Amino acid sequence: MDPFSLTSETFILKQGSTLITGSVFTLGAESAFVPDSDLTPNTLYEVTITTGAKDMFGNPLAANYVWTFTTSGAATRRPPTVVVTHPFNGETLVPVTSFISVVFN
Secondary structure, eight states: OOGGGOSTTTEEEEETTEEEOEEEEEETTEEEEEESSOOOTTOEEEEEEOTTOBOTTSOBOSSOEEEEEEOOSSOOOOOOOEEEEESOTTOOSOOTTOOOEEEEO
16 A cells, blocks of 8 residues: 555544544555544444555555444553564565564554
């Protein structure tokens, strides 16, 4: 993806009709939205990636991509854990130009 095309205008988080403000970060094919404040417990949210999001060749998504999720009942402050690493643990023949990344929960 073109990281410059993934912004708060193309990566949208809403609670009902209320826009949730935050920042978008992109590394390679992975993007993250970090809200400016904690989300509300027991609340349904909707995320939209708009057709303004483009690949490195300028091709936009064919249609908006929308999904929903509901937060847990209480705000929890669990310690972070590693979910995914790149390269994967024990991976061989990793190109010397690879990005090294880690995804936390």
